[in-house]
Amino acid sequence: MPDSETAPDRSSSCARPGEGLGYDPLSPEQHENPYPVFARAQREAPVFFSQRFNLWVVTRYADIWTVLKNPAHYSSAQSTAVRAAPPREVQQVLKEGYPEVATLVTSDPPAHTRFRSLVNKAFTPRRIAEKEGRIRAIALELIDGFEADERADFVWQFAYPLPMTVIAEILGVPPADMGRFKGWSDRAVERLSVGLPVERQVECARAIVEFQHYFSERIEERQQEPRDDMLSDLVRARIEGQEPLSRAEMLSILQQLLVAGNETTTHMLGSLIVLLLESPERWQAVRGNAELAARAVEEALRMEAPVQGLFRTTTCEVELGGVTLPPGSQLQLLYAAGNRDANEFPQPEAFELTRPNANSHLAFGGGEHFCLGAALARLEGRIALQVLGARLPNLRLEPGQSFTHVPHFFMRGYEHVYVRWAR
Numbered sequence: 175m176p177d178s179e180t181a182p183d184r185s186s187s188c189a190r191p192g193e194g195l196g197y198d199p200l201s202p203e204q205h206e207n208p209y210p211v212f213a214r215a216q217r218e219a220p221v222f223f224s225q226r227f228n229l230w231v232v233t234r235y236a237d238i239w240t241v242l243k244n245p246a247h248y249s250s251a252q253s254t255a256v257r258a259a260p261p262r263e264v265q266q267v268l269k270e271g272y273p274e275v276a277t278l279v280t281s282d283p284p285a286h287t288r289f290r291s292l293v294n295k296a297f298t299p300r301r302i303a304e305k306e307g308r309i310r311a312i313a314l315e316l317i318d319g320f321e322a323d324e325r326a327d328f329v330w331q332f333a334y335p336l337p338m339t340v341i342a343e344i345l346g347v348p349p350a351d352m353g354r355f356k357g358w359s360d361r362a363v364e365r366l367s368v369g370l371p372v373e374r375q376v377e378c379a380r381a382i383v384e385f386q387h388y389f390s391e392r393i394e395e396r397q398q399e400p401r402d403d404m405l406s407d408l409v410r411a412r413i414e415g416q417e418p419l420s421r422a423e424m425l426s427i428l429q430q431l432l433v434a435g436n437e438t439t440t441h442m443l444g445s446l447i448v449l450l451l452e453s454p455e456r457w458q459a460v461r462g463n464a465e466l467a468a469r470a471v472e473e474a475l476r477m478e479a480p481v482q483g484l485f486r487t488t489t490c491e492v493e494l495g496g497v498t499l500p501p502g503s504q505l506q507l508l509y510a511a512g513n514r515d516a517n518e519f520p521q522p523e524a525f526e527l528t529r530p531n532a533n534s535h536l537a538f539g540g541g542e543h544f545c546l547g548a549a550l551a552r553l554e555g556r557i558a559l560q561v562l563g564a565r566l567p568n569l570r571l572e573p574g575q576s577f578t579h580v581p582h583f584f585m586r587g588y589e590h591v592y593v594r595w596a597r
Contacts, residue, residue, distance in 0.1 A: 195211060195214060195218070195219065197215070199584070200368060206579060209510075209523070212233055212510065212511035213514065216233050216511065221494050221495035221496070229505065230497070230505045230506070232505055233512065233515075234512065235515035235518040235536070236515075237495045238536060238540075239541075241486055242539065242541035247489055247492050249486060249487045249488075250543060251280055251281065251487060252280070252486075263372060263375075267376055267379035267380055268383065271382060271386040272390070273422050278290065278427055278430055279543065288413075288416050289419075290542070292411040292412075292413060292419055294546075296407035296411065297547070297550075306557065308343070309553065312336055312340065313558055316332050317562070321566070321597065324595055325572065328444065328593045333441075334356075336439075337440055337443070338359070340554065341435030341436045344404045344431075345392075346392050346401075355432075361378040361382065362432060363433055363437050363582070363585065364378055366583070366584075366585075368583040389424075389425055389428050390421060392405065397409055408427070409424070431547070435550070438585070439555075442474065443554070444587050444591050445477070445588065446558075446559075447562075447569075448591055449470075449474050449477065450474075450559075451593065454570065462563060467560060469528070469529070470527060470559065471555035473525055475535050475537035476513045476514075478586060479510045480585060481539075481585055482509060482584045482585065483506050483509045483511075487504050488500070488503045488505065512536045566595045567595075568595050568596055570593065570595065571591070571594075575590075575592050
């Protein structure tokens, strides 16, 4: 993301409400607890301008949905970042791989419609349902590895390896390459950070190129010898009258699936377990009740969205939340703020297992860009609670620990969550 000194100022003709809010997700205080600033913005300036990041920030649930439902006026072409062209050193490294192309997350209709139609063939309900037994087996294997210790870092010993193993197997990565897979995922997420030094940007670019070459070989293998897996489904996806996915498009989609398939689910699981274990009664209610477990997943996603918000760019002059925005204005849709909008979710700061509209949250986005992997993430969350509840019924948070979140501009999750139990 460019600093305000280097970013083109595309909003100089607009009034700029809310500059006194002090919105700064990079400050330690707001990074750990951004919600008071979100609530104040909703009261005083629901669509406000951030001078530092040269962004219009959208905080109310209804306004966010207005944007999500109107791709013609709000483009997704820059939906995962607001950044200037990469430095020359980074561009040189990226030239060693395949060109970065707009696909699922970063395209608008009609191109997005084509991508979504083709990729849906690899994420059918049957494919997701087929994973239930394997997800359960992975969860049990992970618990087997630390149960005797009576203490674990939940994030690193469970919340990270569970979805990482699942998405790696889906994409055809053998166990021996799992470490490399994790490294690629970390660098892909890091590249979306703000103010990253050039040398780190170069390292991230090298990881992306390595990822591309690795999966280009896997694609060739599936083209020669298709298997009964999602990667083969993606390679073979065809729709009459439309071009099949190119190699560069497939690699772009795979990179997006890599991040969405594990990083966000890791954050979801970490937040979920903290919210449940903060109340022993809540944990006991959920661990033996499949319906409440499913509700807990939705309420955790509402309260602690793993993706706090993504970006859009106006294609014409629009009015949003009482503010007139010119063409080319960049917006940050704060899903995390919308998820705590009292007009949509009464008593938004309370974790309520019986909240009737909890699944109306924005953690998976909405509209045509609704997260492709939502069903898989929900399944992993439900299975995790079932397995943990059965194997570690007296699970509890380790007393005295300090919870800190992974440093990132728009992703949210705990760095560590220490838990204990008695065998």
